[in-house]
Amino acid sequence: MSTTATLASLTDSDRMADPNWWRQAAVYQIYPRSFSDSNGDGLGDIKGITAKVPYLKELGIDAVWLSPFYPSALADGGYDVDDYRNVDPRLGTLEDFDEMAAALHQAGIKLIVDIVPNHSSNRHEWFQEALKSPKGSAARDRYIFRDGRGENGELPPSDWDSVFGGPAWERVTEPDGAPGQWYMHIFAKEQPDLNWANREIRDDFLKTLRFWSDRGVDGFRIDVAHALTKDMAEPLPSKAQLQTKYNTGVDGFVDGSHPYWDRDEVHEIYAEWRQLFNEYNPPRTAVAEAWVHPDRRARYASPEGLGQAFNFDLLQADFDAEQFRTIITKNLGEASASGASSTWVFSNHDVVRHATRYGLPLAEAADQAEIMAGQAGKKWLLDGGKLEDVDVELGLRRARAASLLMFALPGSAYLYQGEELGLQEVGDIADSERQDPTFFRNKGVDVGRDGCRVPLPWENNGSSFGFGEATAHLPQPEWFGGFAVAAQDGVEGSTLELYRAALALRSQLQAAEELEWIPTADSDVLHFVRPGGWHTVTNFGTEPVELPAGTVVVSSGPLDLGDGSTGGKLPGATTAWIVA
Ligand code: GLC
Numbered sequence: 001m002s003t004t005a006t007l008a009s010l011t012d013s014d015r016m017a018d019p020n021w022w023r024q025a026a027v028y029q030i031y032p033r034s035f036s037d038s039n040g041d042g043l044g045d046i047k048g049i050t051a052k053v054p055y056l057k058e059l060g061i062d063a064v065w066l067s068p069f070y071p072s073a074l075a076d077g078g079y080d081v082d083d084y085r086n087v088d089p090r091l092g093t094l095e096d097f098d099e100m101a102a103a104l105h106q107a108g109i110k111l112i113v114d115i116v117p118n119h120s121s122n123r124h125e126w127f128q129e130a131l132k133s134p135k136g137s138a139a140r141d142r143y144i145f146r147d148g149r150g151e152n153g154e155l156p157p158s159d160w161d162s163v164f165g166g167p168a169w170e171r172v173t174e175p176d177g178a179p180g181q182w183y184m185h186i187f188a189k190e191q192p193d194l195n196w197a198n199r200e201i202r203d204d205f206l207k208t209l210r211f212w213s214d215r216g217v218d219g220f221r222i223d224v225a226h227a228l229t230k231d232m233a234e235p236l237p238s239k240a241q242l243q244t245k246y247n248t249g250v251d252g253f254v255d256g257s258h259p260y261w262d263r264d265e266v267h268e269i270y271a272e273w274r275q276l277f278n279e280y281n282p283p284r285t286a287v288a289e290a291w292v293h294p295d296r297r298a299r300y301a302s303p304e305g306l307g308q309a310f311n312f313d314l315l316q317a318d319f320d321a322e323q324f325r326t327i328i329t330k331n332l333g334e335a336s337a338s339g340a341s342s343t344w345v346f347s348n349h350d351v352v353r354h355a356t357r358y359g360l361p362l363a364e365a366a367d368q369a370e371i372m373a374g375q376a377g378k379k380w381l382l383d384g385g386k387l388e389d390v391d392v393e394l395g396l397r398r399a400r401a402a403s404l405l406m407f408a409l410p411g412s413a414y415l416y417q418g419e420e421l422g423l424q425e426v427g428d429i430a431d432s433e434r435q436d437p438t439f440f441r442n443k444g445v446d447v448g449r450d451g452c453r454v455p456l457p458w459e460n461n462g463s464s465f466g467f468g469e470a471t472a473h474l475p476q477p478e479w480f481g482g483f484a485v486a487a488q489d490g491v492e493g494s495t496l497e498l499y500r501a502a503l504a505l506r507s508q509l510q511a512a513e514e515l516e517w518i519p520t521a522d523s524d525v526l527h528f529v530r531p532g533g534w535h536t537v538t539n540f541g542t543e544p545v546e547l548p549a550g551t552v553v554v555s556s557g558p559l560d561l562g563d564g565s566t567g568g569k570l571p572g573a574t575t576a577w578i579v580a
Contacts, residue, residue, distance in 0.1 A: 359395020385427015
């Protein structure tokens with residue numbers, strides 16, 4: 001397909017065969033445990049997803065990205081994988097998976113699965129073998145084991161912190177019962193880091209990628225793609241030395257020499273993966289989750305590497321015209337220079353939902369641009385996360401405007417389940433109900449990410465709002481029913497109908513991966529046009545502004561069209577698509 005052809009002229013089967021399908025895809029992230037529960041155990045499952053394929057088809061997405069569904073103790077919501085080539089029995093079987101993949105494909109929807117290569121779970125057979133094996137053994141070499149410091153090895157090999165809080169090392173008891181070596185875990189202690197210097201690990205992941213590709217999986221989302229290779233040469237630098245050298249924060253790691261973040265050698269791994277992906281027709285795709293300095297993102301997204309990398313810049317920005325314009329221009333430039341297509345994302349399973357972020361009081365909104373998105377809204381959450389402290393109406397209005405703007409951008413749009421309902425974050429989950437390891441490891445500092453993982457409301461009422469027959473595994477608040485699919489289906493002006501309309505139009509209007517900015521009289525207003533005359537105007541301010549000439553084909557909120565002739569107004573926090 002040439003990139004100038006509109007996607008509307010393609011049939012489902014053309015789209016499925018198109019090697020460039022991913023470049024401007026709308027990808028819908030499913031967090032399987034919280035999507036739909038088919039067997040009444042309170043946990044979402046694979047059959048639940050299959051049952052909702054008609055819903056996904058009607059929504060108009062191009063692909064589903066499935067967060068981990070592998071056997072797991074759920075120490076980190078499934079990102080602690082026991083077995084990379086199987087399905088968690090609580091979620092279904094491999095046959096259920098095949099059935100789901102077939103149903104999605106039949107509906108013209110691609111399937112992307114999450115691959116978690118930085119760490120396995122501590123229940124993985126490799127780790128269990130390592131615990132039973134002596135120091136220096138081949139089994140231990142699959143992970144990062146080191147002797148401790150101090151007279152009796154009682155101190156961790158370095159003072160590094162885990163991302164989830166607490167130390168990045170855990171001491172083991174040796175098979176003879178003596179206190180033993182330490183293993184590294186950048187995340188929870190149930191997630192020991194794998195040793196990617198070991199060829200066996202590399203080969204085994206190639207086998208995993210082939211296993212899912214052979215089953216018809218179309219692409220992969222690579223978890224923590226920037227941490228796989230490590231320089232563990234001793235003496236290990238201290239936290240203070242690293243902070244001085246890298247000026248703290250991921251943005252400081254610009255030269256590839258940090259011991260574990262964003263090292264240059266990691267790309268050797270992805271070059272090998274790319275060869276494997278290209279053996280398939282159409283080639284398998286991949287998107288890196290790499291929280292790296294924006295200038296180093298292109299390496300992950302290059303055609304010789306994974307092909308795409310998440311760009312979290314808009315997710316970290318305020319609802320602000322200038323910030324949006326700068327980010328969009330920079331990322332489109334970088335994507336075209338590297339041959340990748342850009343990605344856009346406002347919400348995922350790690351951050352406070354954008355309909356809530358945009359409604360937080362201003363002081364907190366200012367904080368969120370300064371901290372990693374995983375902690376956005378942290379202050380609000382720590383203050384009790386009450387919905388009454390959020391300006392829900394404003395948050396939703398801005399979220400709808402931002403999403404409609406995103407759908408008009410060249411590149412692919414990643415959406416997170418529930419955002420099509422304008423769903424709000426559940427901030428006030430009782431401590432006794434929380435599941436996220438960041439809550440347990442970082443007491444009092446971080447309440448964690450459970451609030452965006454509460455199971456979806458499908459019906460206005462009922463025990464779990466139609467999620468399933470049992471009580472959902474994370475508590476759903478009473479107000480959830482107001483956001484349910486049933487409350488919005490067919491309702492003019494609902495967020496669900498807005499997403500459906502926008503995604504349908506997006507595929508008709510989609511054009512070459514370019515945009516041109518049109519100057520505006522008001523600095524709060526952004527206006528761009530895609531080839532073929534598809535205009536997008538967003539008013540980030542509060543006062544209505546003149547709409548440009550043309551036919552409005554969709555808007556994120558009501559417009560003031562006066563008597564219906566030209567000269568209508570675009571209210572604040574609203575986006576309109578106009579065909580000139
Ligand atoms: C990624 C995932 C997050 C997980 C972490 C460790 O950031 O998105 O949910 O906790 O990796 O696997």
